[in-house]
Structure formats: structure tokens, C-alpha cells
Amino acid sequence: MGLSGDQEKSDVGPEVDPKLKELVDSKYWKIRPCAMYKMELKGCVGMQARFYQYFVDGELKDCTEWQRDLINCEKWTDYKDYKAAEEVILNEESRIKKRFTSHNRNNIWEHRASPPEDWDKPLPEWMQKEQENTFLYHQAKAFKAGETLPTNPLSCNIM
Secondary structure: OOOOOHHHHHOOOOOOOHHHHHHHHHHHHHOOOHHHHHHHHHHHHOHHHHHHHHHHHOOOOOOHHHHHHHHHHHHHHHHOOHHHHHHHHHHHHHHHHHHOHHHHHOOOOOOOOOOOOOOOOOOOHHHHHHHOOOHHHHHHHHHHHOOOOOOOOOOOOOO
């Protein structure tokens, strides 16, 4: 049956595995709006995307993951199908893990646990002088003094 069939609706309710329900309830925020999965799918199977994939990567990518995520997102949104939500969440977590692989394997930059102690020290004097004529400087100065400025007190002419 399709998405509107009774079979999918029967999976919802007290028969849901408590561990699955707990997992989804704690991580459902990772599921993007379904429109995002639709855009990702369109961006994967569109003519421009296929042209790019072929000439840059040398092969066409498999877009079924985006299609499955779109279908599962719609099942979750429409019917609160926990199994579908779990699959989308697991795919999102694998994408995040893949995206951060290079970052986590980086052995050139030292990862900090906290910011440097002097991270908020004043800027050098020459840099402060350069910023004196900026819009942001005047807004910050007025804000600290409790004044309200017109929306555009300074004008910028680009020639």
C-alpha cells in the first residue's frame, strides 16, 4: 500500500519499541524539513547536477539515499512512523560523521579545549584608528552611551 494505506498507520501507537521511541524522541531534531530533502534530491538528479557529477567526479552519483530520506521524512511527518524517523536520523548522523572526518583527522592544527586567556584584549592602536570612521564603530559607541541613532546616519559612496 502507499503512504495513505492503513498498513503504515498500524505501526504507530503502543506497539512501537520503547528503545526506538526513546532514540527518535531524543534525536528527532536532526530530521530536516521534508522540503530540504526534496531540494537535495532535485539537486542530485537535476541536469546541471548530473553534468557536474559526470565532468568533475567522472561518474554519476547514486541519489537513492536522498529519495529514501524524502519518503521516510514524509512518513514521519504524516504518520509519526518511528522506523522511518530512525532511518533518517541514522543517515543524518552518517553525513555529519563523514563531513567531520577531515576535521577530526587533522594533525596540523592543535585543537583547543578553551579559548586563549587574552582572547578579549583590546585591538592594537593602529587598528582602532582605522575603525573609527566605520558605521559599526558609531553604532557601538551610541549603543554603549544609551543613545539611539537613525538607521543610516553615515553614507557611503562607492565610486
